[in-house]
Amino acid sequence: MQVNRRFTASGAASVTAAALLLAASAARAEDAPSVEKSAEATPSSLDLRLTLSSFLYREVGEDAPALVDQGAPLESASPVKRYFGDLRVELGGGGVTLDARVRQTTSQRFQSGASGGGEYEIRALSYRLGGPARSLAIGRQYVDGVAGSKIDGLAFRQRLVKPVTATLFAGAFPVLGSRSLETDYPTIRMEDGSDGARLVPLAGGLGFGIETASYHGDLGVAAVYIPQTVPMATTQEASRVFTSASGYLRAGTVAEVYHFLLLDIAGQNRTSLTNGSLGVTLHPTPVLQVGASVNHVSTDALQIATRNLLEDPDPTAIGIVQNNIAVIRVSQDAARATASLALAHQRFEISAAGGVHRRPEVSVRLSDGSGAVAFPEARNIDASFAILDRRSIGGTRLSLMGSLTQPLGDTAPNAARGTTLRAAGSKAFARERGQLEIDLMIGRFRTLGGSGDCTTSLEVLTCYGLTRTQLAQVGALASWRVSREWLVLADAHVGYRDSTSSTLAGQIVWPHLYTVSGFVRAQWRFH
DSSP states (O other): OEEETTOOOTTHHHHHHHHHHHHHHHHHHHHOOOOOOOSOOOTTOOEEEEEEEEEEEEEEEOOBOOSSTTOOOBSOSOOEEEEEEEEEEEEEETTEEEEEEEEEEOOSTTOSSSSSEEEEEEEEEEEEEEOSSEEEEEEEEEETTTTTEEEEEEEEEEEEETTEEEEEEEEEOOOTTOOSHHHHSOEEEOTTSOEEEEOOOEEEEEEEEEEOSSEEEEEEEEEEEOOSOOTTOOTGGGEEEEEEEEEEEEETTTEEEEEEEEEEEEETTOSEEEEEEEEEEEEEETTEEEEEEEEEEEOOSOHHHHHHHHOOBOTTSTTOBOOOEEEOOOEEEEEEEEEEEEETTTTEEEEEEEEEEEEOOEEEEOTTSSOEEEEOOEEEEEEEEEEEETTOGGGOEEEEEEEEEEEOSSOOTTEEEEEEEEEEEEEEETTTTEEEEEEEEEEEEEEESOOSOOSSTTOHHHHSOEEEEEEEEEEEEEEEOOSSSEEEEEEEEEEEEEEEEEETTEEEEOOOEEEEEEEEEEEEEEO
């Protein structure tokens, strides 16, 4: 986790609302449905898929008050503009696997992924020798049996007995989270500000997989080591050993159980649970489904690589870091329960869910060494409901969803209460070759505990922790299957947000913000 040491909680609910609107648009862009994937290609088959996507997000605001007395007002309170054009190529067949992406992005500091310009990502590029019982894969690939580790190297797979397969792998280990060839293996920054060698971690491990008609699972162990010398890095930061396990069990038609475990056992994080999930889904009757799950997730990154990217020594002041960024390991725990009931021969469905979330206290040391700013432990609960009519008037599919988030225990200044409501209607046309969905979402958020009454800027949560935000968004998503090979998607949404805050300066009415997002995708597939 990256934490700004000059962090303030001003407009916490406004930030939450802004993130919600942008995340909804981005999620639609990244997760828009694509042509369904085929089974694994045989050596004599070829599966080629080309996907062209474009996304635009624009945020503008009314003029904001001047920052100084008698100064000029700011023309726009939020001149945010994000755009990307993305071309993805997927190829499988004859032992070859290719998954590559070229993305052109805006060059602004809030751009995700690369800081701007182009991203050139190779997700997979490998060639497989051998058959189902024994094979060797060469190139960039994911080792599913060991937490989906991504390597540039070799992976040898051997079937031990019919349901059990072993995988032995070794190779270079690209930086976690990298989305471009330029950042897969970053250049080490030296203490005098010059660039050193490339940071190339090495990884290797062993995994076992089992697959039967009712169960499949994996168990593996891997190690990561960085042979290069990184200034001010500790021995523990240069190595990591972890183990992973995952599985899915289906007990007839009554129950399903799944789990995932990623456990660090040595190195940078010593012994700690990085990611763990356990869930069960029950089907007591054909019309009723209930489920429960628990989850723990923590920061998963090579600290030495992350620190190298964040530190920026000043060449004129050797050894002094001129930034305000810190790397902190933060975890979160959650427990959820769900229930769904189908009525009238599956026409109607009523669903409800609830969860409890916890984030431990986070302490951020100040850059001058004078102390630390503590962000207290946060706990909250959420509840949601949904009503679905699959065959409404004229064959329209209608849904209504609502959610509530409420802090638990003492009202920490950074906790927020929020409610959202979403209504949607969709309908297929042209013999189900096309589909149109229109949706409306409204929300309201309010931080709790902050009073604006503080005596020092270090009390960031007290000084800037009281904000009220209201937002709304409306738009449509359309898809059209032009032919067996072509699929086109288009999405457009507009939004509105207003916020007020209580600070040392008194009540502040923030300028109204307006958002526009658009997404277009065209996909061609040859199979």
